[in-house]
Amino acid sequence: MHGVRGAVAMLLAFCVAGLSARQGPGTRAVTSAAARVTSRSTPHLTFTATISPVVIVPGARISIAVDVVPKKGMHVYAPGTQYRPVVIRLQPDPPLRVRNSAYPKPTVYRFEPLNEDVLVYDGPFRLVVDVIAGDAVALRAHLRGRSQMTIKGTLDYQACDDRMCYLPASVPFQWTLRVAGE
Amino acid sequence: MHRVLLGVLLIAAVAMQDRATAAESFRPFKLKTLEGSQRSLPDVLGKATVVIFFFPSCPYCNAAFPEVQKIYDAYKDRGLSMVWINVVPDEEPLIADWRTTHGYTVPVLLGGRSVQNDYKLVMTPTHYLLDSRGKVLSKHAGYSAGDEKTLERDIQQALGQ
Numbered sequence: 001m002h003g004v005r006g007a008v009a010m011l012l013a014f015c016v017a018g019l020s021a022r023q024g025p026g027t028r029a030v031t032s033a034a035a036r037v038t039s040r041s042t043p044h045l046t047f048t049a050t051i052s053p054v055v056i057v058p059g060a061r062i063s064i065a066v067d068v069v070p071k072k073g074m075h076v077y078a079p080g081t082q083y084r085p086v087v088i089r090l091q092p093d094p095p096l097r098v099r100n101s102a103y104p105k106p107t108v109y110r111f112e113p114l115n116e117d118v119l120v121y122d123g124p125f126r127l128v129v130d131v132i133a134g135d136a137v138a139l140r141a142h143l144r145g146r147s148q149m150t151i152k153g154t155l156d157y158q159a160c161d162d163r164m165c166y167l168p169a170s171v172p173f174q175w176t177l178r179v180a181g182e
Numbered sequence: 183m184h185r186v187l188l189g190v191l192l193i194a195a196v197a198m199q200d201r202a203t204a205a206e207s208f209r210p211f212k213l214k215t216l217e218g219s220q221r222s223l224p225d226v227l228g229k230a231t232v233v234i235f236f237f238p239s240c241p242y243c244n245a246a247f248p249e250v251q252k253i254y255d256a257y258k259d260r261g262l263s264m265v266w267i268n269v270v271p272d273e274e275p276l277i278a279d280w281r282t283t284h285g286y287t288v289p290v291l292l293g294g295r296s297v298q299n300d301y302k303l304v305m306t307p308t309h310y311l312l313d314s315r316g317k318v319l320s321k322h323a324g325y326s327a328g329d330e331k332t333l334e335r336d337i338q339q340a341l342g343q
Contacts, residue, residue, distance in 0.1 A: 043304075083239050113245030113327060158239075164305045164324030165242050167298060168270055 038173040044159035044166055045070045049173045056149055057180045058134035061099070064088065066127045066155055075122035076157040078106030084168055086121065086157040088129045095142040096151070100130040133179075150176045208233065208316045209300055213267065213291040216278060221265075221291055223316055228263025230319075230340035232333070234309040235293070235301065237270035238280040242325040243307045247286060249330035253337065254288050261341050267293045269303060311336050 039048045047068040056062065066088055070076060077083040090098060104126060106119040133149065134142065152174040159166045212222045226233075234250065236243040247266075254264045266288050268277060274292055281290065297303070308323040311333070320336050322329065 083241060111241060111245075113242065113325065118241075160241055163242075163326055165240050166305045167303060168237075 036175070038175070040155070040171050040173065042169060042171060043071070044074050044169065045076065045157070047155055047171070049153075049155070051151065051175050051177070054175075055178050055180050056133045058095075059132065062131050062133060062151075064090075064129045064131065064151075064153070066129075067124065068121065068127065068155070069124045070122055070159065073161045074159045075109055075120040075161075076159050078119035078121055079103060080106075081118045081120075083118065084156070084158040086127070086155070088127055089154045089156055089170075090129065090131065091152040091154075093149075093151070095134045095149070097132050098129060099132055100128075102128040146179050148176055148178050150174055206317050208310055208312050208318050210316075211267075211291075211293075211297075211300075213293055213297075216290055216292070221289075226263055226265045226289070227312065227314060227316055229261030229314050229342075230337055231263040231265070231312040231314075231316075232309055232337065233312065234264070234266045234307050235269050235297070235303050236266050236307050237268055237273045238276045239270075239273060240306045244284075246307055246325040246330065247284065250333070251284075251286050251288060253330060253334050257337055257341065262337055264288045265291055267291045267297060269293050269297050269306065271295060309333070311340060313340060 036054050037050050045068055047066050049066045051064050076086040079085040108117045109120040111118050154170045154172050156170045158168040210223045305323050310321050311319045313319055319340055
């Protein structure tokens with residue numbers, strides 16, 4: 001029995017490894033069937049991006065939350081430093097208007113080589129962006145006749161550890177959501 | 183039988199040598215300067231040449247470059263050539279002011295996104311020390327205090343001093 005379980009576990013591990021290898025270096029994507037949650041893993045961090053609600057209602061708020069977990073020893077930069085801050089960038093689309101972006105309180109990191117204090121995130125944190133689809137008459141016109149809409153974005157960041165900085169990264173995510181009729 | 187085996191070994195040895203030689207040659211480039219002219223690898227080769235991949239807002243580049251500039255100043259008249267290649271195109275507009283602010287005089291070239299793939303870069307700063315023919319003498323990624331001393335020793339050796 002244990003032998004069968006072991007064989008199944010090995011087969012699953014093999015399948016997962018094969019899937020990861022096909023999805024490109026450093027990035028793994030898992031999108032749920034409901035297309036609400038997208039997870040990514042890079043050499044520097046993992047994140048889960050969640051959009052709610054899953055049906056776009058013209059004029060109603062849509063919230064995008066990105067939960068980021070830097071990998072051990074890694075940090076990314078917060079706004080307010082001279083370095084590239086972590087940011088959610090949404091691909092411009094006429095019906096979409098970004099209303100609000102929220103960052104949590106960063107921590108202060110002592111960067112010894114330059115003898116300076118910088119604002120970073122070195123533990124789990126959440127970024128939130130609120131958008132509104134079609135909040136004006138002109139914008140609603142863009143939505144009219146569309147049964148669904150794809151919202152595309154990237155999580156942009158630069159990660160460093162205590163010895164080096166990795167190249168700036170831009171990790172894409174997207175959801176295709178149904179547009180409610182008016 | 184022995185002759186066949188010897189032949190196979192000889193072919194394998196030659197093939198391995200070719201691969202090693204190719205790996206030691208720095209990949210050629212043709213990139214723009216800040217002023218818009220083109221520079222290729224042969225244009226920048228000196229008796230010894232340091233090529234560093236960077237971008238202006240890279241924290242460890244900013245930590246390393248004051249010392250690297252000093253090395254350039256000390257050895258440029260003895261045959262050292264140096265070039266810094268920007269690897270983040272959206273930071274190109276920052277470079278001129280960044281050089282002025284920090285007093286850097288090392289020539290800068292503008293690398294596109296392809297440079298990151300061409301040289302398999304994952305971090306900055308990454309530097310290569312080349313000989314006069316463009317062969318890689320050493321490579322180093324990242325920066326810790328004291329790395330500049332190792333670089334300087336390698337440069338002295340490359341310049342035959």
